Amino acid sequence: MRTEPTGPTIGWDVVRDVSQVLEYHFMVNALLAGGVVAVMAGLVGWMMVLRRETFAGHTLAMMAFPGASGAALLGVPAAWGYFAFCGAGALAIGRFAGAERRSWSERSANTGAVQALALAMGFLFVSLYGGVLGDLESVLFGNLLGVSDTQLLGLTGVAAAAVVALAALARPLLFASVDSDAAAARGLPVQALSISFLALLGLAVAATSQITGVMLVFALLVAPAASAQALTARPLPSLGITVALGLLVVWLGLGISYYSVYPAGFFITVISFAVYLLARLFAMALARRSRERAPAASRPGPRRGVIS
Amino acid sequence: MMMAPQRASSAGAERPAGAHGPRAAVAAVEVRDAAVRLGGQTIWRELRLTVARGEFVALLGANGAGKSTLLKALLGLLPVASGQIRVLGRAAGEANRAIGYLPQRRTFDPSTRLRGVDIVQLGLDGDRWGLPLPLRWGRLGERTRSDREQVWRAVEMVGAGPYARRPIGELSGGEQQRLLIAQALVRRPGLLLLDEPLDSLDLPNQAAVAALVAKICRERDVAVLLVAHDVNPLLPYLDRVAYLAAGRAVEGTVQEVINSATLSALYGVPIEVLRASDGRLVVVGQPEAPAHHHDRHLLADGAGDRHAD
Ligand SMILES: Nc1ncnc2c1ncn2[C@@H]1O[C@H](COP(=O)(O)OP(=O)(O)O)[C@@H](O)[C@H]1O
Numbered sequence: 001m002r003t004e005p006t007g008p009t010i011g012w013d014v015v016r017d018v019s020q021v022l023e024y025h026f027m028v029n030a031l032l033a034g035g036v037v038a039v040m041a042g043l044v045g046w047m048m049v050l051r052r053e054t055f056a057g058h059t060l061a062m063m064a065f066p067g068a069s070g071a072a073l074l075g076v077p078a079a080w081g082y083f084a085f086c087g088a089g090a091l092a093i094g095r096f097a098g099a100e101r102r103s104w105s106e107r108s109a110n111t112g113a114v115q116a117l118a119l120a121m122g123f124l125f126v127s128l129y130g131g132v133l134g135d136l137e138s139v140l141f142g143n144l145l146g147v148s149d150t151q152l153l154g155l156t157g158v159a160a161a162a163v164v165a166l167a168a169l170a171r172p173l174l175f176a177s178v179d180s181d182a183a184a185a186r187g188l189p190v191q192a193l194s195i196s197f198l199a200l201l202g203l204a205v206a207a208t209s210q211i212t213g214v215m216l217v218f219a220l221l222v223a224p225a226a227s228a229q230a231l232t233a234r235p236l237p238s239l240g241i242t243v244a245l246g247l248l249v250v251w252l253g254l255g256i257s258y259y260s261v262y263p264a265g266f267f268i269t270v271i272s273f274a275v276y277l278l279a280r281l282f283a284m285a286l287a288r289r290s291r292e293r294a295p296a297a298s299r300p301g302p303r304r305g306v307i308s
Numbered sequence: 309m310m311m312a313p314q315r316a317s318s319a320g321a322e323r324p325a326g327a328h329g330p331r332a333a334v335a336a337v338e339v340r341d342a343a344v345r346l347g348g349q350t351i352w353r354e355l356r357l358t359v360a361r362g363e364f365v366a367l368l369g370a371n372g373a374g375k376s377t378l379l380k381a382l383l384g385l386l387p388v389a390s391g392q393i394r395v396l397g398r399a400a401g402e403a404n405r406a407i408g409y410l411p412q413r414r415t416f417d418p419s420t421r422l423r424g425v426d427i428v429q430l431g432l433d434g435d436r437w438g439l440p441l442p443l444r445w446g447r448l449g450e451r452t453r454s455d456r457e458q459v460w461r462a463v464e465m466v467g468a469g470p471y472a473r474r475p476i477g478e479l480s481g482g483e484q485q486r487l488l489i490a491q492a493l494v495r496r497p498g499l500l501l502l503d504e505p506l507d508s509l510d511l512p513n514q515a516a517v518a519a520l521v522a523k524i525c526r527e528r529d530v531a532v533l534l535v536a537h538d539v540n541p542l543l544p545y546l547d548r549v550a551y552l553a554a555g556r557a558v559e560g561t562v563q564e565v566i567n568s569a570t571l572s573a574l575y576g577v578p579i580e581v582l583r584a585s586d587g588r589l590v591v592v593g594q595p596e597a598p599a600h601h602h603d604r605h606l607l608a609d610g611a612g613d614r615h616a617d
């Protein structure tokens with residue numbers, strides 16, 4: 001086995017391995033920022049997966065490209081560009097594409113149009129900027145290992161606000177998501193809820209992609225929530241599993257990358273993909289087993305006891 | 309940090325005055341000469357309809373006759389162009405918290421990862437902001453417990469206990485429909501508005517759901533206005549029917565309404581009502597309402613084609 005003379009080495013002593021990771025301030029910040037992002041993206045992503053708005057989330061993540069390049073062009077902080085474009089993108093999808101009356105395929109076509117427009121604008125900004133956009137790699141893959149204390153604080157504030165807002169909207173949003181006609185009859189503002197959620201999604205994506213990049217947002221937004229929903233249909237356990245899987249993916253990915261020459265983003269994405277794959281396989285096995293066990297129990301038909 | 313449930317929707321305050329209350333005389337639904345216009349088109353006019361407290365009334369009519377439109381008008385979701393609508397003694401839209409509404413044709417995507425009982429629970433607290441605190445003790449714990457009991461009472465009432473914990477998307481149409489009725493029922497409403505709950509069910513399930521609704525109507529003393537395409541599964545249970553066609557409605561007992569003379573006068577074309585040996589009614593010759601409302605004048609002339617459903 002070839003040992004690298006300068007790099008840290010991993011052994012069987014887990015305590016030593018972990019404390020070695022925690023010796024560096026940049027690693028502590030990366031673990032904290034990754035944890036904050038995992039919790040926020042997991043919770044917001046859970047609602048996104050349930051609402052089948054994964055494509056909208058993907059489109060909002062793409063807003064980071066025109067956001068970062070536009071900010072560079074204007075000479076303002078990249079974060080401003082992220083938030084401006086993600087906010088505008090959420091409104092565009094909500095008003096133009098997401099109107100409840102439209103069919104699902106029409107909505108995704110319109111969302112795709114918004115995405116194409118955003119990418120074209122990013123392209124334009126890059127060519128207007130002329131120079132090489134040095135940040136391009138961090139736009140795509142983030143800079144998890146370079147999170148400053150100020151960034152960590154800002155990220156925590158945004159995440160806390162997003163989670164509180166989501167908790168406040170949770171039940172009406174759930175109702176409007178699965179059953180919009182009944183929710184509207186109860187007087188819930190279905191359209192406003194839909195736009196509010198997209199705005200929340202935009203906020204979460206913008207905050208996250210500053211640190212983990214466009215690509216990673218997706219791994220943390222979709223994979224943990226989709227895995228949890230494959231494993232259970234009970235809302236609270238499902239949310240808990242989402243957060244736990246998100247934290248596992250981020251921390252494991254960061255930990256492995258510390259001892260490796262490959263970037264954290266790679267490991268985080270690969271692990272989240274593996275988790276999703278395992279969850280789906282597990283769910284399929286469970287479904288097969290329950291089908292074999294109770295072939296007749298689930299048959300529809302008039303039930304005894306219904307007719308008095 | 310979670311927020312406590314905000315709105316004080318204590319069940320007692322919501323509940324409409326029952327049959328013994330001071331408003332016992334007030335009808336559950338009272339529509340007087342109402343008309344609704346949509347997209348410049350009059351859907352129906354001079355419509356009169358009364359549903360007494362605790363009564364089971366079917367709202368019949370072909371596709372596109374305006375049955376769903378009437379339910380939406382009762383909920384105040386659509387404005388009336390003229391006339392007056394009173395629901396549970398109040399203006400349309402003001403009594404919605406005391407109405408259980410089942411919108412037309414909702415099936416859940418097979419991938420919907422919520423359980424049946426969660427769907428029922430949304431009928432109870434889906435319009436409360438904030439999250440419930442998962443407390444076991446104290447006033448909020450008490451409320452969590454009573455909410456849960458209320459949800460399970462509704463689930464048991466529709467006989468959905470054996471499958472209420474399974475994901476809603478995996479259930480059959482009949483099972484989903486029962487759970488949706490439980491959702492409409494969970495707040496103990498004074499009025500149920502059910503839009504085609506028998507639609508897309510096989511015949512045994514139609515009979516079972518019709519019997520279930522009749523049982524709920526009797527045992528819970530709730531008025532029911534049920535939209536249906538076919539009156540036959542409901543015949544043993546109905547107090548009265550309302551028949552909507554050609555922009556008008558007639559109401560009365562089944563015998564008064566579903567006969568050749570009344571329906572011919574309503575449609576303006578000869579209609580024949582046959583009674584099969586098993587008591588089933590067969591209506592022959594009624595023109596199906598056109599799929600597009602700009603074709604409506606054809607219907608008034610009696611020249612509308614019969615459209616496949
Ligand atoms: N928003 C709308 N704008 C214009 N016309 C409408 C609208 N909604 C429904 N309609 C028309 O009103 C008529 C009645 O519709 P509906 O109440 O759904 O019929 P039913 O429930 O009896 O099948 C139909 O001809 C339909 O095309």
Ligand SMILES: [Mg+2]
Pocket residue numbers: 375376377412503
């Ligand atoms: Mg209808």
